[in-house]
Amino acid sequence: MKREGGPRSDQDPTNVYVMQAEVGPIKIGTAKVVSDRWKQIDNANPFKIFVVHREPGDLSREMDLQSLLSAHHLKGEWYRDGEETRRIILQFFGKESLPFVQYKGFAARVVPTSAKVVRRMLADGTVKTYHYKRVSARDVD
DSSP: OOOOSSOOOTTSOOEEEEEEETTSOEEEEEESSHHHHHHHHHHHOSSOEEEEEEEEOOHHHHHHHHHHTGGGEEETTEEOOSHHHHHHHHHHHTOSOOOOOOOOSGGGGOOOSSHHHHHHHHHHTSOSOOOOOOOOGGGOO
């Protein structure tokens, strides 16, 4: 994964985190202060974001997990939720359980950012049906 921003010093203490949107997608990343990063992501996202797990770790640890999840990659540091994704994350951190978001049906009402994401969600069963509705400016007050 390409990293933006300046170089990170090896002495900078970082944390590897797992965040999840209330509609399912999972984000893997690193941050010095996870709560600050959570605020940025939560404020920039139309759906509530939850911190599922965090622990000390560096960029190489983050990239190791992202590599294991490559088959479930959506965009950037976001990955498709599902049993296999959760199993990989649990094994990676050596956990029996983590507080993943439990959602049912809500994802079907989400408008993904691309046709590629829609196809993936339909293919893996995250969404059973997809309804597209064009909305004009006069429909929104």
